[in-house]
Amino acid sequence: MKFQFMDTHRSIFSVERMARVLQVSVSGYYAFRKRGESKRAKANRELLTTIKRAFEESKRTYGSPRITAFLKKKGYTCSRNRVARLMRKGGYVARGKKRYRITTNSVHAFSKAPNLLGRAFQAEKPNTIWCSDITYIPTKDGWLYLSVIMDLYSRKVVGWEVKEQLNQELTLRALQKAVERRRPFSSLLHHSDQGIQYSHPSYQDFLEKHGIIPSMSRKGSCYDNAVVESFFKTLKTELIGKEKYKTREEANSSLFAYIEGFYNSRRLHSTLGYRSPEEFERQYELG
Numbered sequence: 001m002k003f004q005f006m007d008t009h010r011s012i013f014s015v016e017r018m019a020r021v022l023q024v025s026v027s028g029y030y031a032f033r034k035r036g037e038s039k040r041a042k043a044n045r046e047l048l049t050t051i052k053r054a055f056e057e058s059k060r061t062y063g064s065p066r067i068t069a070f071l072k073k074k075g076y077t078c079s080r081n082r083v084a085r086l087m088r089k090g091g092y093v094a095r096g097k098k099r100y101r102i103t104t105n106s107v108h109a110f111s112k113a114p115n116l117l118g119r120a121f122q123a124e125k126p127n128t129i130w131c132s133d134i135t136y137i138p139t140k141d142g143w144l145y146l147s148v149i150m151d152l153y154s155r156k157v158v159g160w161e162v163k164e165q166l167n168q169e170l171t172l173r174a175l176q177k178a179v180e181r182r183r184p185f186s187s188l189l190h191h192s193d194q195g196i197q198y199s200h201p202s203y204q205d206f207l208e209k210h211g212i213i214p215s216m217s218r219k220g221s222c223y224d225n226a227v228v229e230s231f232f233k234t235l236k237t238e239l240i241g242k243e244k245y246k247t248r249e250e251a252n253s254s255l256f257a258y259i260e261g262f263y264n265s266r267r268l269h270s271t272l273g274y275r276s277p278e279e280f281e282r283q284y285e286l287g
Contacts, residue, residue, distance in 0.1 A: 003032035004041060047071070047078060048086050055092045058267070061238040063087075063094040069274030110199035116215035117191040121227050123153035126281055127184035130158070130212075132171065132192045133228040135235075137162075137255070139245040146255065147171045147197075149178040150228050153284075155269055156277035157231070157259050158182050162252050168200035175203070179210055186211025193217045193225060235263075 006018045006029050019026045054070045055062055062070070064084035071078055087093070123129040129152040137144045145166045149159035159178025163170045175190075190212045192198040198216065207214050217224030239258045245251040268274040275283070 003029050007033065044086060047076065047083075048090050050074065050076070051083065051086055051092065052090060055087070059238055059242070059262070060092075061094055062268075065270065066268045066274060069268050073274075110196065110201065111204075112194045112199055113214035113216045115191075115218055115224060116189060116213065117224070119224060119226070121152055123151070125284060126151055126153045127182055127188055128153065129189045129191065130178065130184075131225055131228045132174065132190065132198070133225055133232065134166065134171065134195070134197065135232045136166075137240055137245065137251050139248050139251050141246070141248045144245075144248045144251050145170055147174040148228065148231065148259075149174050150231060151182075151277075152227060154277040154280045155227065155231070155271060156264050156281065160255075160259060162248075162255065164248060166197070168197045168203055171197040172200075172203050172206060175206060184210075184212070188212045189215055191215040191217070191225060194219055 002022045002024050006015060006022065006024075009018065015026055015029060019029060050071060051067055054067050058066070064080050064087055067087065068078065068080045068083045071083065117129065117131075130149050131152060132147065132149045134145060134147045137146060142164065143166075144162050144164065146162050147160065147170045148157050150156065151158050158181055159174045159176070161170055161174040161177060163173075171192075188211070190207055192214075194216050197203065198214075204214065206212075223229075235258070239254065243251075243254060245254065264276065265278050266276050268276060269280075272280045
């Protein structure tokens with residue numbers, strides 16, 4: 001490593017000076033130069049190039065576990081410790097998560113469904129359990145509200161909608177898109193919080209019309225819908241926390257690129273064995 005450092009910095013410092021400071025011989029350095037780069041050093045250099053590409057493609061959010069999974073998909077044989085060491089060397093540090101405030105208006109006169117999900121966040125096949133929630137995105141134009149429908153089997157966002165106002169039209173349109181996209185069978189379980197947007201008669205009527213069974217979290221318990229809460233934290237860490245949107249339209253375009261162009265199709269999920277939601281569903285279809 002000392003000789004490699006000398007070789008990298010020989011245009012800045014004299015070989016004699018570096019050898020004296022690093023307590024190695026000048027002859028040893030020139031012998032290193034004659035031998036050339038070791039196989040291990042060359043492999044690490046090439047591996048670091050691939051790590052950098054994976055890190056940038058993930059919008060600088062992947063840590064060593066996901067980078068290791070990415071490399072193994074590409075045919076590399078390497079340990080997580082080696083990847084972590086090379087990431088530190090390259091200065092590739094994943095962005096940490098931040099806390100965000102989430103609000104739900106559950107003070108209303110509409111009926112509320114029981115919690116049928118019960119924190120059982122696993123599904124045996126697609127279109128058996130969907131979860132929904134709402135969050136907000138700041139822009140210079142004002143707030144933009146996002147509603148998503150997520151399939152618990154694959155963690156895929158199967159329907160989503162954005163609007164300037166927080167109302168039942170926001171959640172209903174996200175649900176309509178999910179049904180149009182997936183065409184689920186009856187007896188699908190739909191889980192949400194007790195917010196007025198989900199308890200509204202128009203939303204409940206749509207569920208009933210399509211044979212979808214409603215389930216709702218207990219009041220004030222964010223853990224009852226933890227999977228979608230986790231998605232929102234990921235979204236805000238990997239995308240929204242890095243951006244300063246000038247307009248709602250700009251934020252909408254950014255959300256589309258992230259959800260459809262990265263999260264559903266390419267982002268590696270530890271829960272899915274470091275596969276993307278779409279890859280996970282394809283494997284189910286293949287049996």
